[in-house]
Amino acid sequence: MYRDRAPRWLYILVAGSSLVAVLPLAWLLLLSLRNSQAIAASSAGFTLSNYAAVLFQSMMPLYFLNTAIVAACTVAATLVCACLGAYAASRYRFRGRETILVVILAASMTPVIAILVPLYLYAASLHMLNTYRILVIVFTAWQLPGSLWLLRSFIDMVPVEVEEAALVDGCSRLGAFVRVVIPQILPGLLAVGLIVFVYVWNEFIIAVSMSSREDMRIASVGLYFYISEFGIEWGHIAAAAILTLMPPAVAFLFVQRHLVNGLSAGALK
Amino acid sequence: MLWHRHPERRHLAPYFLLLPSIALVVALMGYPVVDLFYIAFHRTSYFRVGAFSWVANFMPLAGPGGLSSALATLEFVVASVSLMLLFALPLAIAMDAPFRLRGILRTVALLPWLVSPVVTALLWQALVNPSFGPIPWIAATFGWHFAPLSSPTTAMGVLVIANVWRSYPYALVLLLAAVQAVPTELYEAARLDGASAFQEMWFILLPYISRTIGVVTILITFESLTNVTLPLIISDGGPNNATNVYALRVLNEAFTNYHFGVAAAIGVIIFLLNLGIVISSIRNFIAREHSRVS
Numbered sequence: 411m412y413r414d415r416a417p418r419w420l421y422i423l424v425a426g427s428s429l430v431a432v433l434p435l436a437w438l439l440l441l442s443l444r445n446s447q448a449i450a451a452s453s454a455g456f457t458l459s460n461y462a463a464v465l466f467q468s469m470m471p472l473y474f475l476n477t478a479i480v481a482a483c484t485v486a487a488t489l490v491c492a493c494l495g496a497y498a499a500s501r502y503r504f505r506g507r508e509t510i511l512v513v514i515l516a517a518s519m520t521p522v523i524a525i526l527v528p529l530y531l532y533a534a535s536l537h538m539l540n541t542y543r544i545l546v547i548v549f550t551a552w553q554l555p556g557s558l559w560l561l562r563s564f565i566d567m568v569p570v571e572v573e574e575a576a577l578v579d580g581c582s583r584l585g586a587f588v589r590v591v592i593p594q595i596l597p598g599l600l601a602v603g604l605i606v607f608v609y610v611w612n613e614f615i616i617a618v619s620m621s622s623r624e625d626m627r628i629a630s631v632g633l634y635f636y637i638s639e640f641g642i643e644w645g646h647i648a649a650a651a652i653l654t655l656m657p658p659a660v661a662f663l664f665v666q667r668h669l670v671n672g673l674s675a676g677a678l679k
Numbered sequence: 680m681l682w683h684r685h686p687e688r689r690h691l692a693p694y695f696l697l698l699p700s701i702a703l704v705v706a707l708m709g710y711p712v713v714d715l716f717y718i719a720f721h722r723t724s725y726f727r728v729g730a731f732s733w734v735a736n737f738m739p740l741a742g743p744g745g746l747s748s749a750l751a752t753l754e755f756v757v758a759s760v761s762l763m764l765l766f767a768l769p770l771a772i773a774m775d776a777p778f779r780l781r782g783i784l785r786t787v788a789l790l791p792w793l794v795s796p797v798v799t800a801l802l803w804q805a806l807v808n809p810s811f812g813p814i815p816w817i818a819a820t821f822g823w824h825f826a827p828l829s830s831p832t833t834a835m836g837v838l839v840i841a842n843v844w845r846s847y848p849y850a851l852v853l854l855l856a857a858v859q860a861v862p863t864e865l866y867e868a869a870r871l872d873g874a875s876a877f878q879e880m881w882f883i884l885l886p887y888i889s890r891t892i893g894v895v896t897i898l899i900t901f902e903s904l905t906n907v908t909l910p911l912i913i914s915d916g917g918p919n920n921a922t923n924v925y926a927l928r929v930l931n932e933a934f935t936n937y938h939f940g941v942a943a944a945i946g947v948i949i950f951l952l953n954l955g956i957v958i959s960s961i962r963n964f965i966a967r968e969h970s971r972v973s
Contacts, residue, residue: 494696495699497696502696515961521949523926527718612796614797658795663786
């Protein structure tokens with residue numbers, strides 16, 4: 411700890427940054443609660459009509475459903491692949507281990523925007539544009555490297571002896587992994603699941619390039635097209651934006667402690 | 680280690696376990712990168728990739744439009760990264776000290792990170808909207824009437840601020856973890872020797888977290904360089920190409936003009952810039968591992 415007692419300027423700094431973080435969002439919330447006449451006239455008067463319009467007269471509910479399906483599949487696929495890989499990386503010593511891991515880590519830094527053109531051309535030639543599959547596959551590939559490294563650092567912290575004891579007691583290796591390792595790395599799994607979920611929920615570039623059909627959009631893409639298709643109805647857009655923010659915010663508050671710990675465990679190990 | 684006692688099982692199992700990860704990474708990252716270079720140096724017509732074309736696809740980048748993109752990219756990245764560090768570093772130091780409501784304030788300061796890029800873009804577009812946005816309204820009370828997105832300099836300013844607002848929490852989390860990891864004994868020893876608060880920061884804290892600052896700088900440079908959502912939605916490259924960064928041009932060349940070759944060429948440039956960043960980060964990583972072991 412740098413200082414035992416916080417001097418006053420630290421308070422001001424922290425409070426100021428919290429204001430900077432919160433004020434724009436609070437203003438967005440206010441905007442979503444006023445209809446277009448009220449916004450134009452800068453008058454008070456609150457209404458839920460924007461939310462009603464988004465929920466009952468737009469395609470946003472379908473887009474939320476699309477996003478939820480893609481996110482659930484991506485989280486499941488990422489957790490399974492990353493668990494297997496992380497277990498191998500943590501518990502086995504084999505030729506090329508460090509190289510494979512560093513290559514996977516380096517690959518995770520491949521910028522999406524740089525290889526968007528080849529990815530789009532593959533998806534088009536495989537007739538996979540406008541499917542859930544292509545989004546799940548690409549998102550999983552993008553989330554795997556980071557998840558694998560994060561889970562590896564969690565598995566590293568589980569003592570091998572516990573696992574050996576389970577083997578001695580007659581567990582199979584898979585049984586030992588499921589019964590002994592998984593419960594111990596639950597915070598890690600939770601953190602990875604949350605990171606992947608938030609990523610999918612917020613992803614835009616891959617989704618906007620891969621789904622041109624209106625009914626296959628995910629939430630962020632639907633929100634983007636909200637501007638052009640409905641004229642700029644700022645109250646509606648603000649309401650749709652607030653609704654889009656909700657799932658990641660709720661998920662984050664739910665497992666916040668694990669996320670912060672999990673991230674720093676992976677980043678600074 | 681567990682598996683050393685079962686030498687016969689050592690050989691193939693780990694490769695099988697890593698197979699799904701390796702396959703996905705090779706198929707969706709490795710191979711497309713090779714293909715990217717192939718496409719960039721070949722003539723394209725819509726989805727068809729034709730004859731070798733030398734550097735024809737790169738030529739649009741050498742003209743005035745290309746130079747303004749290079750300049751816009753440089754401005755966006757440099758301004759974003761320096762502002763994020765200026766904002767996150769003091770905040771990380773401040774948040775390490777104990778104070779009332781620390782837990783809540785830490786969470787609140789991280790909030791923008793949860794806001795998706797699309798929502799961030801719409802939010803800042805609305806905040807600077809000349810008819811109802813609060814920022815032009817506040818400026819007007821000081822006698823400054825302006826529409827931020829219609830002048831090149833202020834449009835870039837809005838982009839940078841939106842980017843910093845959303846991404847500094849990422850830098851903050853990593854820096855805070857590093858600040859917390861500095862051993863308390865070092866400060867105690869320095870205090871016994873009569874060090875001032877400034878000296879403690881300058882001679883202990885900053886050297887101790889310098890590697891993390893390096894890593895964070897690399898990560899946020901990477902984030903800014905490849906950010907396409909904010910430029911697309913907030914200003915769409917305008918006014919007058921002032922915010923037409925490389926990342927945005929990939930999208931427009933590919934999906935507006937259907938010049939996949941030119942889009943791939945810009946992709947190559949972004950990839951090479953990133954490769955430089957990756958190489959330096961791996962070097963940094965290896966150096967860190969060595970210093971930890973020795």
